[in-house]
Amino acid sequence: MRASSTRRAFAVAMALCGAHAAAFAQDASAYPSQPLRIVVPYPAGGATDTLARLIATKLQESWRQTVVVENKPGASGTIGNDLVAKAPRDGHTILLGITALVQVPSLMPKLPYDVLKDLQPLVQVASTNSVFLVPASSPAGTLKEFVASAKANPGKHSYGSYGIGTSSHIQGSLLNLQAGVDLIHVPYKGAAPLLQDLRGGQLSSAFIDMATARPHLDSMKALAVTGPQRNKALPNVPTFAELGYQSFEPVGWFGLFMPTGVEAPIAAKFIAEASRIVHLPDVVARIESLGMTPGELKGDEFARVVKSDAAVYARIIKDANIRLE
Incomplete structure (x- = not known):
């Protein structure tokens, strides 16, 4: 009797597992079963918004499902990030996040979400280097010459950034630490006034992302x-x-995330389609026209980079004592 009961229990358990697996497969085959939304935690019109709308258009074409881009700016991107971190785990809410996603936690420790626990990296859409630029009129022709001049003239050299806590600020602080110089930080609100002052020589230098710098490279070093x-x-x-x-x-990246906990087959289906879209010839051309490099990372590879970058930036922010004022 006991053996028979055990066999029946085992058969029931296997049947349930099979049903569970079938349900997973059915969920993935039916996905997306409702309109998708891609949340952009910044205002419309910027590079993040442009990439989100590019991906949304292609997803809508291939999946025949409405894909809406929602701009949720504010609090250094944390409003939009939090919305996705707390969204239903059904795969229909996606975040288009940028590198700031892993920088802000070290600047704002009391966030309502944990980036590495609550958000699942899916696909890197694009990446961009930062370029260390000086005015065309600068006597420095190499970084070594610039650093030598900064050391010989303490307090007379500066670097501009997009604002306190941004990548350009963090990179300038890191240069100060490693080169043993004291470049004065000058934060700006946006790239246009920063570039104007750099070209005019009011600034000694700046870290500017390649997408922004590219049209101006001929007028600076x-x-x-x-x-x-x-x-x-x-x-x-x-x-x-x-x-x-x-x-x-670390380079600046733009990536797609879902809340952690989305069923693996659904996440895998989204990763496969989004990765295919990123490598379409017309999408590649559009990303490159923005001065960016199409993303090469997906799934676990992208997740490792996100985790690694978070650790690097946390260390720099701590060592440089960078704080949001």
Whole structure:
């Protein structure tokens, strides 16, 4: 009797597992079963918004399902990030996040979500190096010469950024630490006034993302780039790593995330389709026209980069004592 009962229990358990697996497959085959929304935690019109709308259009075409882009700006992106982190785990709410996603937690410790626990990285859409630029009138032709001048003239050199706590601020602080210089930080509200003052010589230098810098490279000098390898648009400009500097390897990225807990088959289906879209010839051309590099990472690979970048930026922010004022 006992053996018979055990066999029946085992058969029931296997049947339930089979039904559960079938339900998973059915869920994935029916996905998306309702309109998708891609949340952009920044205002309309910027690079993040542009990429989100590009992906949304292609998803809508291939899946014959409405895809809406929702701009939820505010609080350094945390409003939109939190919305997605707390969204239903059905795969219909997606975040188009940027590198700030893993920088802000070290600047604003009391966030209502945990980036590494509550958001699941899916696909890297694009990436972009930062370029260290000086005015065309600068006597420095190399980073070594610029650093030597900054050391010889303490308090007379500056660097501009997009604001306190942004990548350009963090990178400038890192240069100060590693080069042993004291460049004065000048935060700006947006790229246009920063570029104007840099070209005019009111600023000594600035870290500017490649997408923003590209149209202006002829009117300034590029001394170095961030990232693990040189930028194709600037083949003669060395990386910071080549010049002996550390922790400048992370590049700015734009990536798609879902709330953690979405069923694996659904997440896998989205990853496969979004990755296919990123590599379409017309999408590649559009991303490159923005001065960016199409994303190569997906799934676990992208997740490892997100985690690694979070650790790098946390260390820099702590060492440089960067705080949101």
